[in-house]
Every structure is written in structure tokens, then in C-alpha cells.
Amino acid sequence: MNRIFSLTKENRFAILVFTSLLVIVVGTYYQLFSTFYQQDEWLALGRMMIEPVFAYFSHFSLLALIGGGARFISYPLQYIMYRAAPFQIVQFAFFSIVFHFLNTALFYLLAKEMTKSRFIAVISGLFFATASIGSQAVTWNSASVPTLLSTFFLFLSLILYFRSIEKPTKKLFYTSVALGIVSFLFKESTYFIFILLPLVSYLFSKENNSFLSIVHKHRILVGYGTVSILAKLANLFFVYQGETTGFVTRNSYPLFRLASHFILYPVEAFSQIFIHPTALWSISNFLGMTNYQRLWDTEQAIVAVQTIGGELVSWIFSTAFIAFFCLLYVCSKQYRKVLMFSLVFFVLSFMAYAPLDKTNAYLESRYYYVGVSAMAIIVGISMYVLRNWATEKLKISYSSASFIGLLFIIIFSYFQIQHIHTLLEKDIQIAHERKQFLSMLNTAVPVLPESPIFYLDGSHDYYVAHNKAPFQQGTGYTLMVWYYKSGKIPANFLQEPFLWDITSEGYKQTQGKGFGYFHDMNNLKESLKSNQLPLTAIVGLYYDSENKRLINITEQVRNEIIKDDSSDSTL
Incomplete structure (x- = not known):
């Protein structure tokens, strides 16, 4: 003891x-x-x-x-x-x-x-x-x-x-x-x-x-x-x-971009470690408004703020950091080797991402x-x-x-x-809505028809135009993963990956199984005709994002298609 x-x-x-x-x-x-x-x-x-x-x-x-x-x-x-x-x-x-x-x-x-x-x-x-x-x-x-x-x-x-x-x-x-x-x-x-x-x-x-x-x-x-x-x-x-x-x-x-990234990414990161993006955008926006008024009056101003402007501000603060580091190196005889090690460690850690292109002044947070x-x-x-x-x-x-x-x-x-x-x-907040959507999906569509074709409309676009579900990836792919255990989703569609892109829609068939997803009614109708698909395969949904309600509109969608077919026949 x-x-x-x-x-x-x-x-x-x-x-x-x-x-x-x-x-x-x-x-x-x-x-x-x-x-x-x-x-x-x-x-x-x-x-x-x-x-x-x-x-x-x-x-x-x-x-x-x-x-x-x-x-x-x-x-x-x-x-x-x-x-x-x-x-x-x-x-x-x-x-x-x-x-x-x-x-x-x-x-x-x-x-x-x-x-x-x-x-x-x-x-x-x-x-x-x-x-x-x-x-x-x-x-x-x-x-x-x-x-x-x-x-x-x-x-x-x-x-x-x-x-x-x-x-x-x-x-x-x-x-x-x-x-x-x-x-x-x-x-x-x-x-x-x-x-x-x-x-x-x-x-x-x-x-x-x-x-x-x-x-x-x-x-x-x-x-x-x-x-x-x-x-x-x-x-x-x-x-x-x-x-x-x-x-x-x-x-x-590509070689020039790779070489430039070897220098740009570590140097910009000196300041970005300490400055949150929203603060950097604010400084960049202020500098742009005071020096480039004509550009800041255009729709491209936000792009300039988060790219060129953001990188310029990063370089300004990084220059200050480099000056501080040099002063620290001079004043700290005891830890000069540790400082040199840390500096090289820092630079090398960002050079690993030189093959990547950034979408704005910052790399992805995890990097x-x-x-x-x-x-x-x-x-x-x-x-x-x-x-x-x-x-x-x-x-x-x-x-x-x-x-x-x-x-x-x-x-x-x-x-x-x-x-x-x-x-x-x-x-x-986003997670709650997504989990709620999937839960309502089970209630709205407990059983899939053979070779299902989903049609989804809604009251709000998420992330891009025509994406009516609260997901960042293709809704079609999300539906295939969610319903895969039903046995009605072709496995190779998940491997491809079919319908992964957030704006993608379409229908495919393989080995007697098919799956489709559409957000455009006209494209749905064309696919039904070209593939000679039965109306019973359609699953129609409407997502009311304001009230967080998922409504099964399968009958309305089928009736609209029947109505259009009747009109075409009459003509």
C-alpha cells in the first residue's frame, strides 16, 4: 500500500x-x-x-x-x-x-x-x-x-x-x-x-x-x-x-501548381491555425471594400473574399508570425533545436496536401x-x-x-x-432533420415495389437546386443504401456508385432488378416510356421542409402520368 x-x-x-x-x-x-x-x-x-x-x-x-x-x-x-x-x-x-x-x-x-x-x-x-x-x-x-x-x-x-x-x-x-x-x-x-x-x-x-x-x-x-x-x-x-x-x-x-502549393500551404497555415475563417473573411471583406470597390459591388465579391482576399490576409499575418518566430528563436537559446524541429514538422505536415486544390483560402479542417x-x-x-x-x-x-x-x-x-x-x-440540427427524414421514410414507404422508381418533390432546395432531401449526397444513392436490406437493390449500383452525385437522377436495370430516382417529373415520364416500366414501380414523395413532414404522393404521381398519357393518346 x-x-x-x-x-x-x-x-x-x-x-x-x-x-x-x-x-x-x-x-x-x-x-x-x-x-x-x-x-x-x-x-x-x-x-x-x-x-x-x-x-x-x-x-x-x-x-x-x-x-x-x-x-x-x-x-x-x-x-x-x-x-x-x-x-x-x-x-x-x-x-x-x-x-x-x-x-x-x-x-x-x-x-x-x-x-x-x-x-x-x-x-x-x-x-x-x-x-x-x-x-x-x-x-x-x-x-x-x-x-x-x-x-x-x-x-x-x-x-x-x-x-x-x-x-x-x-x-x-x-x-x-x-x-x-x-x-x-x-x-x-x-x-x-x-x-x-x-x-x-x-x-x-x-x-x-x-x-x-x-x-x-x-x-x-x-x-x-x-x-x-x-x-x-x-x-x-x-x-x-x-x-x-x-x-x-x-x-x-499540374507540376507548377504542385510546386507552388509546397510553399503556399504551410506559409498560409502559420496564421490560419490561429484565425477562424469567419474572422479572416471579415478582414478580407474590409480590405476589399476599401481598396477594390468596383469588384466588391459585383456578384463575385464573395468569391474574392474567400479566395484571393483570404490568402492575402493569411500572408500578411503569416509574415508577422515568421517575424515573431525569428525573434523567439533569437531569445530562446535553450529551445532553438526544439523550435527548428517544430517548424520543420509544421511545414512538412502541410506539404503532404500539396497535391490537393483548395476551394477557398483554407484547406479542409481535418488537414x-x-x-x-x-x-x-x-x-x-x-x-x-x-x-x-x-x-x-x-x-x-x-x-x-x-x-x-x-x-x-x-x-x-x-x-x-x-x-x-x-x-x-x-x-x-442537420443530423436531427436527417434522422427524422429517414424515420418518416420508413413510415411512408415500409415496403418497396419491384424495381422501385422514387420521385421526390419538396418545398425547399438543400445545398443545390432540385435537391429536395436534407442530404449532401445524391438522394438516389441514399435511398439505395437505406433500403438495401430489402433485397430489391442491385448490389453493383452501390459499388459504381449509381446516383451518388447530388444532382443525379435516372433509372438502371441489371439482372432482372432495377432502381430509379427522379426529381424532375418530365424526366420520370420519359424514363417510364423508354424503359417500358409499370406505374406500380413508382414511389412518390413530397417533403415539407418547413413542417418537417414527408408525405406519400404515390397515387397523385401515378394519376398525373396516366392523365398525361391519356392526353397524348387523344392528340
């Missing part, structure tokens, strides 16, 4: 920190349990419904598998989670909260391992735990499993690597390298582990190693990393060139998750330097200066948490 008590007492600070971080993470993301599928989850579930887990890998080229693009360690876990409880969110919410906490705890240990300062580690851990800019990695089911697990093994790899420098053993070294590769295989965006571990050796190793000796020491890691990166680029530029939406290869001058950790260390060291300056120059007591620094980061974290709650509340 005395031994247990002494161990607890010895580690009481760590227990306090981990308990506090757990409370903060749960308090930040507890609303996840009230959310629902957003978009890509429907495609993932649809394909998982129709094929065994290992069939997934047949859809990828050998180059994609070598390059980590298939994420073949993540997929089996996602498969289990989707198949175990289709249309449920609990397992994903629990997973996200647990692993974001574990990542935060590991990151605290990593920061403490690098800096040997509990103060820096606490500040860094709080910043990482509550940063809203990367919250999509936690809140979006399609991203949470690969991103959170990849980050988990990344942090674990780095912790063990730093310990292998302090106490050099082959076991620690090779375990760290293996975990780094595992991190990459969970999600290929952590490719930079192939550069980061050798960099740690160069900066922190007690031995005076040459460049060639470091490369030789990490030959397995560097060799596999080189092959993987070349495979990724070959796959992007040659195998699927122009086929992948959102990548530079879909546009002109900032790993980069936030590198910035958190810089923030922690900044607070440490300011605390020491305050005690030396302003004669503030050490404890008071520490308290002020901690209070500052707590206030910052509070506003970050509030913003995450605002985002989640919006997601919950």
Missing part, C-alpha cells in the same frame, strides 16, 4: 494533467453522440454492405498500395464499425473522443520529452486538445479513424525515438521506426515521418553524425519512404491523371490536425519565454507569471471550445 501511495504521490501532477485533459476533451466533444452521417459515410457504408473486407483492396493499383493510398490498416477497422451498427454514430463518437484524448495525452508526453518542461507541455497540450481549426478530424466519421490513429502512432513513434536518443537501444529505435511506418499506413499524410525521424537524429543526437551516417542508420525508413513517395506521385500523375477530383492533375500546369501539434509546441515555448521575461524584467513572481500564462491559454481554449460547440450544434 505504501508503495502504491508513493507512486501515486510521485506522479500526482501527471494524473492531474491527464484527468484535466480528459475532462476538457469530453467537455469539448460530448455532443458528437447527437450527430449523424454527413456525406461520405453513405458511400462507405454502401460499399461495405455489398463486399467482404478484403475485396476493398482490389480497387487499388499496386502503386496506390505501395504509396499508402489505400490506407489498408484503417479500412478493416472502419469496416467493422460500419457493419456492426449501420446508420449509428455511437461507435464513431466514442472512438473519436477516446483517441483524441489519447493523442492529447501522448502529445503532452512528447512535448515534455522534448522540452523537459511541465509548463510548456501543459500549455502545448491544452492548445492541441481544444484547437478548433483541426476539429473536423474528430467530428467527421470518414476522417476520424485514419487521422486519429495515424496521429496516435506518429506521436508514439516520436516519443520512443526521443527516448532512444537518451538511452540508445536497437529495440527502441526499430520499434519507433516500425510505429512510424504504421502511422503512414493508417493515413499517407504522415509521409513526413520518413524525414522527421532522421531530422530528430540530426538535431538531438549526442553523437556527431554526418548526413550519410544518418541516412545509413535510417536506410529502411528512408528507402521505404522514397519508394512510397515516388509511387504516390506516379499514381497521381500517370495512373489516375485527371481522374481524381480536387487534385492538381485535374487542372492545367490541420497534425500541424496543430507542431504549432502547439511553438506556442508553449513562446509562453515559457514570456514568463521568464516577466519574472526577470517586470519582477513578477515565478508563480504569478506561470498563472498568467496558464490563464491566457485557458481563455484562448475556452473560445476555441465555444466555437467547436457552435459547429457541433449546427451538425446536430
Whole structure:
């Protein structure tokens, strides 16, 4: 008992920190349990419904598998989670909260391992735990499993690597390298582990190693990393060139765009980590109105605000950050190596997304998750330097200066948490309507006819014109996934994926089974005639979005078609 008590007492600070971080993470993301599928989850579930887990890998080229693009360690876990409880969110919410906490705890240990300062580690851990800019990695089911697990093994790899420098053993070294590769295989965006571990050796190793000796020491890691990166680029530029939406290869001058993104994305992210998009848009809008009035009077003003204007403002604030970083580097002799490591870590984490094209000044939120950790260390060291300056120059007591620094980061974290709650509340409102729609769908259409053809009209457009259901993906595909267990939906339609695009409509038939979805009555009529389909296959629905009512209008739709056919016959 005395031994247990002494161990607890010895580690009481760590227990306090981990308990506090757990409370903060749960308090930040507890609303996840009230959310629902957003978009890509429907495609993932649809394909998982129709094929065994290992069939997934047949859809990828050998180059994609070598390059980590298939994420073949993540997929089996996602498969289990989707198949175990289709249309449920609990397992994903629990997973996200647990692993974001574990990542935060590991990151605290990593920061403490690098800096040997509990103060820096606490500040860094709080910043990482509550940063809203990367919250999509936690809140979006399609991203949470690969991103959170990849980050988990990344942090674990780095912790063990730093310990292998302090106490050099082959076991620690090779375990760290293996975990780094595992991190990459969970999600290929952590490719930079192939550069980061050798960099740690160069900066922190007690031995005076040459460049060639470091490369030789990490030959397995560097060799596999080189092959993987070349495979990724070959796959992007040659195998699927122009086929992948959102990548530079879909546009002109792909190599130039790729090279420019290597510079633009990390530099812009310096400021975007701290500035919420709505604040950035406000600044961009003000600058545009005061300097480019003619453009701001046009319909394209909003596009300019969120693209060129947003990037300009990002560069202005990033320039200020770079100046601050240089000052911090000069003032912090003790942590110069850690600062250099964090800077390179940050830059490399965004270079992974250079093949992607942005839709506005910001990348997708989930892409900032790993980069936030590198910035958190810089923030922690900044607070440490300011605390020491305050005690030396302003004669503030050490404890008071520490308290002020901690209070500052707590206030910052509070506003970050509030913003995450605002985002989640919006997601919950959308989720409630979607779940209500699906529940009403079961009541309105409990049994499908053979080769069903859905027609949906409504009082409101969602996201784009003619999309009458509250979903971000094709309503036709959503209906096929929802009714797949009825046995009346062709499996290959889910694999294609037929009717996935949000505006898509149409009818297809295969092996005696068919399915159709329409939002345009004329197109429905034409399809019925051209495919010689019976009226009994039609399922008509009307969604009253104001009153949240789904009405079965099958008889009205069939009667209208009969009426039109009679008119045509008379003519």
C-alpha cells in the first residue's frame, strides 16, 4: 500500500494533467453522440454492405498500395464499425473522443520529452486538445479513424525515438521506426515521418553524425519512404491523371501548381491555425471594400473574399508570425533545436496536401490536425519565454507569471471550445432533420415495389437546386443504401456508385432488378416510356421542409402520368 501511495504521490501532477485533459476533451466533444452521417459515410457504408473486407483492396493499383493510398490498416477497422451498427454514430463518437484524448495525452508526453518542461507541455497540450481549426478530424466519421490513429502512432513513434536518443537501444529505435511506418499506413499524410525521424537524429543526437551516417542508420525508413513517395506521385500523375477530383492533375500546369502549393500551404497555415475563417473573411471583406470597390459591388465579391482576399490576409499575418518566430528563436537559446524541429514538422505536415486544390483560402479542417501539434509546441515555448521575461524584467513572481500564462491559454481554449460547440450544434440540427427524414421514410414507404422508381418533390432546395432531401449526397444513392436490406437493390449500383452525385437522377436495370430516382417529373415520364416500366414501380414523395413532414404522393404521381398519357393518346 505504501508503495502504491508513493507512486501515486510521485506522479500526482501527471494524473492531474491527464484527468484535466480528459475532462476538457469530453467537455469539448460530448455532443458528437447527437450527430449523424454527413456525406461520405453513405458511400462507405454502401460499399461495405455489398463486399467482404478484403475485396476493398482490389480497387487499388499496386502503386496506390505501395504509396499508402489505400490506407489498408484503417479500412478493416472502419469496416467493422460500419457493419456492426449501420446508420449509428455511437461507435464513431466514442472512438473519436477516446483517441483524441489519447493523442492529447501522448502529445503532452512528447512535448515534455522534448522540452523537459511541465509548463510548456501543459500549455502545448491544452492548445492541441481544444484547437478548433483541426476539429473536423474528430467530428467527421470518414476522417476520424485514419487521422486519429495515424496521429496516435506518429506521436508514439516520436516519443520512443526521443527516448532512444537518451538511452540508445536497437529495440527502441526499430520499434519507433516500425510505429512510424504504421502511422503512414493508417493515413499517407504522415509521409513526413520518413524525414522527421532522421531530422530528430540530426538535431538531438549526442553523437556527431554526418548526413550519410544518418541516412545509413535510417536506410529502411528512408528507402521505404522514397519508394512510397515516388509511387504516390506516379499514381497521381500517370495512373489516375485527371481522374481524381480536387487534385492538381485535374487542372492545367499540374507540376507548377504542385510546386507552388509546397510553399503556399504551410506559409498560409502559420496564421490560419490561429484565425477562424469567419474572422479572416471579415478582414478580407474590409480590405476589399476599401481598396477594390468596383469588384466588391459585383456578384463575385464573395468569391474574392474567400479566395484571393483570404490568402492575402493569411500572408500578411503569416509574415508577422515568421517575424515573431525569428525573434523567439533569437531569445530562446535553450529551445532553438526544439523550435527548428517544430517548424520543420509544421511545414512538412502541410506539404503532404500539396497535391490537393483548395476551394477557398483554407484547406479542409481535418488537414490541420497534425500541424496543430507542431504549432502547439511553438506556442508553449513562446509562453515559457514570456514568463521568464516577466519574472526577470517586470519582477513578477515565478508563480504569478506561470498563472498568467496558464490563464491566457485557458481563455484562448475556452473560445476555441465555444466555437467547436457552435459547429457541433449546427451538425446536430442537420443530423436531427436527417434522422427524422429517414424515420418518416420508413413510415411512408415500409415496403418497396419491384424495381422501385422514387420521385421526390419538396418545398425547399438543400445545398443545390432540385435537391429536395436534407442530404449532401445524391438522394438516389441514399435511398439505395437505406433500403438495401430489402433485397430489391442491385448490389453493383452501390459499388459504381449509381446516383451518388447530388444532382443525379435516372433509372438502371441489371439482372432482372432495377432502381430509379427522379426529381424532375418530365424526366420520370420519359424514363417510364423508354424503359417500358409499370406505374406500380413508382414511389412518390413530397417533403415539407418547413413542417418537417414527408408525405406519400404515390397515387397523385401515378394519376398525373396516366392523365398525361391519356392526353397524348387523344392528340
